[in-house]
Amino acid sequence: MSIRPDHELHSRRLSRNVGLGLILVTFVALVFGLTVVKITEGDVARAITGATANE
Amino acid sequence: MTDASITASDFEGSHKSSISVEAEFKDYFELLKPRVMRLVVFTGLVGLVAAPSSIHPFVGFVAILCIAIGGGAAGALNMWWDADIDAIMKRTSNRPIPAGKVNLQEACGFGFALSGFSVMMLGLATNWFAAGLLAFTIFFYVVIYTIWLKRITPQNIVIGGAAGAFPPVIGWAAVTGNVSFESILMFALIFMWTPPHFWALALFTRSDYDNASVPMLTVTHGRKSTRTHILVYTILLAVFALAMCFTDLGGPIFIVTAIILNALFLKGAIAISKRDETKSENDNFHVERKFFKFSLLYLFMHFGAVVIDRGLVQLALWGTS
Numbered sequence: 001m002s003i004r005p006d007h008e009l010h011s012r013r014l015s016r017n018v019g020l021g022l023i024l025v026t027f028v029a030l031v032f033g034l035t036v037v038k039i040t041e042g043d044v045a046r047a048i049t050g051a052t053a054n055e
Numbered sequence: 056m057t058d059a060s061i062t063a064s065d066f067e068g069s070h071k072s073s074i075s076v077e078a079e080f081k082d083y084f085e086l087l088k089p090r091v092m093r094l095v096v097f098t099g100l101v102g103l104v105a106a107p108s109s110i111h112p113f114v115g116f117v118a119i120l121c122i123a124i125g126g127g128a129a130g131a132l133n134m135w136w137d138a139d140i141d142a143i144m145k146r147t148s149n150r151p152i153p154a155g156k157v158n159l160q161e162a163c164g165f166g167f168a169l170s171g172f173s174v175m176m177l178g179l180a181t182n183w184f185a186a187g188l189l190a191f192t193i194f195f196y197v198v199i200y201t202i203w204l205k206r207i208t209p210q211n212i213v214i215g216g217a218a219g220a221f222p223p224v225i226g227w228a229a230v231t232g233n234v235s236f237e238s239i240l241m242f243a244l245i246f247m248w249t250p251p252h253f254w255a256l257a258l259f260t261r262s263d264y265d266n267a268s269v270p271m272l273t274v275t276h277g278r279k280s281t282r283t284h285i286l287v288y289t290i291l292l293a294v295f296a297l298a299m300c301f302t303d304l305g306g307p308i309f310i311v312t313a314i315i316l317n318a319l320f321l322k323g324a325i326a327i328s329k330r331d332e333t334k335s336e337n338d339n340f341h342v343e344r345k346f347f348k349f350s351l352l353y354l355f356m357h358f359g360a361v362v363i364d365r366g367l368v369q370l371a372l373w374g375t376s
Contacts, residue, residue, distance in 0.1 A: 009077055011079075015081070016080050016083075030117055030176075033113050
């Protein structure tokens, strides 16, 4: 069976899938970043050590 | 996005014309009206920067992103409701829904989902007052403007302008948790700027709104009346712009900018009001086109001046405003 070139439909679906993937990764990054900022008032070092803003 | 399945014959390309066009990622992005979103992002950012207290930069970034997504969601819902007239008008016939790339149900779901997401995220990131304002903005643009008033009043541009004027108020509220006289003036600046900006455009573009049964001032009240309307709104705009000089927003850069820009804008509006159609057609609407281009600069420079003044205060080059 010979290899057939991708139909244009596939490139459209690929762009949707890649786009959605990037959005999901961005969403995770946003939630993670917000969590760090809210809990540690932006001090990433404290986030890594597990300390909260009140400590 | 259609859920077309691929058959062997589709692979061969023999039935290409029968395949529904599937949306690309960019088609969904187009649903968000990216051009409008640029104005939303810029003015929302200015509201956020101009606010008297501070916000963590990351939270500020998320707030602007949410405002942009909320504005985009309103745009998607607008395209969903207006798909019938978008298909009729040349300017909008290539939008994703009339072009057959995204179907109505998807656009509707996409708009509602992003609306809910942006409001919830803004509430969680900043405060629920700002989130409530964003929700109201989306409601206002979709229900009050798009569904209710756009097709029944020639003042639709004025009403639609109100929705576009909310972003700086939301940005301000994201930082302070409230609305102030300054943020209301920023709202007023965009609100009063929108009608002369769009009516100038309507004067020199051959609008096909009448084909779509959307009442535009140039059609319902005539072009002479539209010219008068531009002048009246420009005078009111100047009043609000200069009023900003007397608030905390009115730093030295803003005062100089506002005086110069409003004098020039007013001069342009007077010139437009005095022109007749023959003269305008003879020079291919030179004055109207110039006024429209200048209106873009007008808004950008007013809000830019606010940011510069705020930056200079931060650098302590002059006292706190």
